[in-house]
Amino acid sequence: MYLELSHLKKSFGEKTVVEDLTLSLPQGELLCILGSSGCGKTTTLNMIGGFLAPDSGQILVDGEDITAIPPERRPVTTVFQSYGLFPHMTVLQNVVYGLKFQRIRRAEAREKGLRYLEMVGLADYAGAYIHEISGGQQQRVALARALIVEPKLCLLDEPFSNLDAALRVKMRQELKSLQRELGMTMVFVTHDQEEALILADRMAIMEQGRVLQYDAPLHIYHNPVSPFVADFLGLKDLEWRQDGALLKIIRRDDKEEHHAG
Amino acid sequence: MNNRGHNTQERASLRDALFGVPHLSGGRRPGERKGGALTAGSLLDKAILLLLLGAVCLFVLWPMACILLRSLGDGEGGFTLAAYAQVWSRYRENLWNSVFVGVLSALACTVFSTAAAIFIATRRGWVKMACMALLLITMVSPPFVSSLAYIQLYGRRGWITYRLLGISWDPYNCWGVIWMQSISFVPLNTLLLIGILSKLDTGSLQAARDLGARPAAILRDVVLPLMGPGILVSLLLSFVRSLSDYGTPVIIGGRFSTIASEIYLQLVGYSDLEKSSAMNMFLLLPAIAAFFLYRYLMRRSDKLSEGSRSRQGRLELSLSRCGPVGIGIAAVSILFFLMMVLQYGCIFLAGFLKSTKGVYSFTLRNWEELWRLDAATMVRSVVYALIVSLAGTLFAMLFAYYMERRRVPGRSFFDCVATLPYMLPGTCFGIGYILAFNHEPLKLTGTAVIVLANMLFKQLPTATKICSASLTQVPLALERSARDLGGGQLAVLRDVILPSLRPAFLSCFVYNFSSSMTTAGAIIFLINPGKKLAVFKLFDAVYTGDYAVASLIASVIIVIVLAVEGLAYLITWKGGERNVS
Secondary structure, three states: EEEEEEEEEEOOOOOEEEEEEEEEOOOOOOEEEEEEOOHHHHHHHHHHOOOOOOEEEEEEEEEEOOOOOOOOOEEEEEOOOOOOOOOOEEHHHHHHHHHHHOOOOOHHHHHHHHHHHOOOHHHHHHOOHHOOHHHHHHHHHHHHHOOOOOOOEEEEEOOOOOOOHHHHHHHHHHHHHHHHHHOOOOOEEOOHHHHHHOOEEEEEEEEEEEEEEEEEEEHHOOOOOOOOHHHHHOOHHEOOOOOOOOEEEEOOOHHHHHOOO | OHHHHHHHHHHHHHHHHHHHHOOOOOOOOOOOOOHHHHHHHHHHHHHHHHHHHHHHHHOOOOOHHHHHHHHHHOOOOOOHHHHHHHHHOOHHHHHHHHHHHHHHHHHHHHHHHHOOOOOOHHHHHHHHHHHHHHHHHHHHHOOOHHHHHHHHHOOOHHHHHHHHOOOOOOOOHHHHHHHHHHHHHHHHHHHHHHHHHHHHOOHHHHHHHOOOOOOOHHHHHHHHHHHHHHHHHHHHHHHHHHHHHOHHHHHHOOOOOOOOHHHHHHHHHHHHHHHHHHHHHHHHHHHHHHHHHHHHHHHHHHHHHHHOOOOOOOOOOHHHHHHHHHHHHHHHHHHHHHHHHHHHHHHHHHHHHHEEEOOEEEHHHHHHHHHHHHHHHHHHHHHHHHHHHHHHHHHHHHHHHHHOOOOOOOHHHHHHHHHHOOOOOOOHHHHHHHHHHHOOOOOOOOOHHOOOOOOOOHHHHHHHHHHHHHOOOHHHHHHHHHHHOOHHHHHHHHHHHHHOOOHHHHHHHHHHHHHHHHOOOOOHHHHOOOOOOHHHHHHHHHHHOHHHHHHHHHHHHHHHHHHHHHHHHHHHHHHHHHOOO
């Protein structure tokens, strides 16, 4: 497998946050780690990104053991929840920052940067400063900045949580098509069930540091491993159409209750 | 959230526009409770506001105007530029010296401060604690201690230069002045820069690392650029402070004199008010220019940290992996903190040593003498400081409230006037007070009031800033609820604003107290010879070469300030425990 996490373990003091986590992902697929807050999903992501060292276990990317490699030398980039954009740089400077460390000539870097900005639909904003663009646009800059260095693996930590609902749906589609287009292997962390079901090629449901179920979304949808998983996904409110569309059903009795109240 | 502070102002105005809240009247609602009490409340509200604004104009703006008028006066009611021409022709060398010392001190001090700030921000555990403790001590130290230690360590009979190394040299020159100024401005700038560093977006640092940046690159590409405006502020503040510092050149300048030290001599020696007013204008104009630049830079610095969502306790950056720059930062910082340890060790020791034929022995004689002669001075200093702390804190809270939350006409003007003393040279503020308040109907010279007022308004800018920062944490909804439930503006002030400013009260009080105890600046010129304060005695003692007594006074001041601050923390901490809100 392209990405292999084997027996990852992490605890902070007495509290075990990730317990014996094992997952693997083929190249070019998108893995969604879904769970409520405090389930250990962000800790897992930080271990893959290199910002936390696991207590035990191994992380392999493309056959290479990266467990002990510091973040700046990992072939992995992250789109942070808070974006972490550089406020003193323009959009373009932000995007090409990572190329600086790949010994790429300035003109070439600029060209590549513009190409990636075009890809995320921000070609017109190259010279703008971060505080001059909207939240959704900042999100795209962060994405372009992470992808331009052509990492083997791209991590996304609840990237859409700061956007409003309509924008979130739009960004979801854009991310999915970008990921397919580039054939990028991605790990996406979220607590939004709908988001996970739509985006994921494979989905891991985490609870209290353990993976409860790991499979393709459609498979989980049809065969939830436990009542907890079914309930957590809100399966009784969802309907998967034959054509691949996912519908959220607002139940009649909920509505009535709402009216009564 | 972070954005709240920035939006408060707009939101306050928006609210007033939307809901048509009459901004200077009470919270009376139409057709309801038009009682006499509410009208009285709204009158009182207006009266407080007018009192605040009037006081700021009288004690800040008027003295400045007096300097300008006096410098232009020809003594017979007409206007002339003669005094300026005289200063320009006779004191051009002093002006040049001031600029020279100012630029070099600002540069050296900023290098030290930036290094020390990055060093402390990247440490944790006892190293950080020890460095912060040293900075705290320097913040509560009276002025002149650096110069005092400098003379004792490196002077003609210095412990290090003469006794240890056996060299005899003349330390009284312009390099000594530059060196001492840079050292003594470092702590304040370092604290400012640490504040800016603590607001850095952790995300930016992580992202840089994630994209392949080594620590040296993170320092160069992210940390230093984001500190940029702060570093400029540090340069600016140090330059203005150096321009206005008369103490250091008077004590260790020898024959080298700057414009500030010349003003001191003119004022204390010859009482030449016209000439010193004109000389002061040469300090006042750059100070005011620097002040506006400072406000612009601070706004830019805020803007850079505006988007930062994540806060951190420690800057995650390994200095040892930052290459030569990182090693340089650590080396400069360690050198600085070692010098501080040496300086305070020297100060604390010198008070208890006596030298007979070059042999030192321990003695309590200086201590007894100080206690016998100057106990009253010490007590007076503490009483003055307490009065200024309480009055100043109350003033600052009220002022911050009216500026932050109410649509006072001319708001930005008054805000600017109240902040001005932050940059005003002590000589200007001192001579301005002498000129403004030495004749009827406001004859205050020689009284305690002029000293107290001077301290209060000199400290108002920082005190107001502390309160404003705390006010922005109070949700507007609280205020609105009080109004909505029928409370007037005064009730809002009493029941919502003042209680929520309790944490600010402590910081404000502590700041006011330590500044009152340790600032010499203007009050040297205002003090009644019969009613001296501790800093004045200290300056006297250093000036006349009574180093043992000077060291003792300095140590006593430091201990008193630390004790009172500790007590204040203890009281509010206990109080907070009893009444968890």
